[in-house]
Amino acid sequence: MVQSAVDGDAAAWKALVEGMSPLVWSVVRAHRLSDADGHEVFQTTWFRFAQHLGRIREPDKAGAWLASTARHECLKVLKGLARLTLTDDPRVLDRASEDRTPEETLIDLEEAADRAERVRRLWQELDGLGERCRQLLRVLMASPPPSYGEISAALGIAVGSIGPLRQRCLRRLRARMDTRGAV
Amino acid sequence: MNGDDGMPGGPEEFVDGLLEEELRQAAAVLDPVPAELVQAALEAFALHELxxxxxxxxxxxxxxxxxxxxxxxxxxxxxxxxxxxxxxxxxxxxxxxxxxxxxxxxxxxxxxxxxxxxxxxxxxxxxxxxxxxxxxxxxxxxxxxxxxxxxxxxxxx
The missing domain is CATH 2.60.40 (Immunoglobulin-like)
Structure with missing residues (x-):
């Protein structure tokens, strides 16, 4: 697909964008950027990918390339903010989008209200897991499921530590859901 | 948490997989890629200059x-x-x-x-x-x- 896009195939590019956007977005979200910064990082990542298209030697690593580029841009944003607001509370970065999406509103209208409630609770519980778990799970849940190579590039953690961390984080989340569910 | 070590393919592993899939669906609904960003990425193809x-x-x-x-x-x-x-x-x-x-x-x-x-x-x-x-x-x-x-x-x- 990367090769077809290099050759000028717009349909191949579209397939790449649709297949990889959720991964890039998950990296942005994992780093808790503000919406404005996150949007710019997302765009910068794709603009740069378009520039590098003909130079990517291993097309099957395009996902890892995108994830790694997005991560580095996220880290630059955080560094720039730290430089501007040295004494400020770092929690200003901690701005999850509270706006309800149309999809979310739609869920409310559906009969499966308890299922929607569980989904929403799942989402809230993520924040209580600790930063490492929250980051890992946010990237892990991109669609289609990212490879461990892509996750490694997205978060700068060794491929070998992803499996055990994934297991620990998922079980911690499950435990939190069970505890709250029983109340 | 129980003491299961989560053998590959074991029941614990299976439940982990279900939860992961549930999270994936939650992300798609609650935090999708904004449509205007997908559009910007599509248009970025024009930046591919040979x-x-x-x-x-x-x-x-x-x-x-x-x-x-x-x-x-x-x-x-x-x-x-x-x-x-x-x-x-x-x-x-x-x-x-x-x-x-x-x-x-x-x-x-x-x-x-x-x-x-x-x-x-x-x-x-x-x-x-x-x-x-x-x-x-x-x-x-x-x-x-x-x-x-x-x-x-x-x-x-």
């Missing part, structure tokens, strides 16, 4: 420079390199100052996305150029020297 030489970012003061004590608004210094040609850029609140090395005249466009085109800048015979508009958001420079077209890697101002 005839231009890519100048890679080799120095970024945000990452590579030690912070200077007491200086919180130091300008952002960037260096891009394409073979023997380098482009030094200093981004400040007031705009942008740059130099092309080896010194040579050039026409320079400040790109802000697939569609944006601003009035081009001109580098003098010593390769120096200035702009009074500070770049914001993603930007890149496209430089036309006598011999070739060079485009700097995209980055965020």
């Amino acid at each position: 005839d231009a030489r890519l100048a890679e970012l080799t120095f970024d003061s945000l990452v590579d420079a030690l912070p200077i004590r007491g200086v919180t608004d130091a300008p952002r210094m960037l260096t891009f390199r394409a073979g023997e040609t380098t482009v030094d850029v200093e981004v400040t609140e007031d705009g942008l100052i740059g130099q092309l090395l080896p010194p040579q005249p050039a026409r320079i466009e400040v790109l802000g996305g697939p569609q944006t085109a601003r009035a081009p800048l001109t580098a003098d015979p010593l390769g120096r150029f200035t702009s009074t508009t500070p770049p914001s958001g993603p930007f890149a420079l496209r430089l036309r020297t006598g011999a070739e077209v060079i485009v700097t890697e995209w980055l965020r101002a």
Whole structure:
């Protein structure tokens, strides 16, 4: 697909964008950027990918390339903010989008209200897991499921530590859901 | 938590997989990629230029420079390199100052996305150029020297 896009195939590019956007977005979200910064990082990542298209030697690593580029841009944003607001509370970065999406509103209208409630609770519980778990799970849940190579590039953690961390984080989340569910 | 070690393919592993899938569906519903961003990425295909030489970012003061004590608004210094040609850029609140090395005249466009085109800048015979508009958001420079077209890697101002 990367090769077809290099050759000028717009349909191949579209397939790449649709297949990889959720991964890039998950990296942005994992780093808790503000919406404005996150949007710019997302765009910068794709603009740069378009520039590098003909130079990517291993097309099957395009996902890892995108994830790694997005991560580095996220880290630059955080560094720039730290430089501007040295004494400020770092929690200003901690701005999850509270706006309800149309999809979310739609869920409310559906009969499966308890299922929607569980989904929403799942989402809230993520924040209580600790930063490492929250980051890992946010990237892990991109669609289609990212490879461990892509996750490694997205978060700068060794491929070998992803499996055990994934297991620990998922079980911690499950435990939190069970505890709250029983109340 | 129970003491299960989660053998691959074991029941614990299976439940982990279900939870992961549930999270995936939650993300798709509660935090999808904004549609306008997907559109921007689609349009980025136009930035795929075969005839231009890519100048890679080799120095970024945000990452590579030690912070200077007491200086919180130091300008952002960037260096891009394409073979023997380098482009030094200093981004400040007031705009942008740059130099092309080896010194040579050039026409320079400040790109802000697939569609944006601003009035081009001109580098003098010593390769120096200035702009009074500070770049914001993603930007890149496209430089036309006598011999070739060079485009700097995209980055965020």
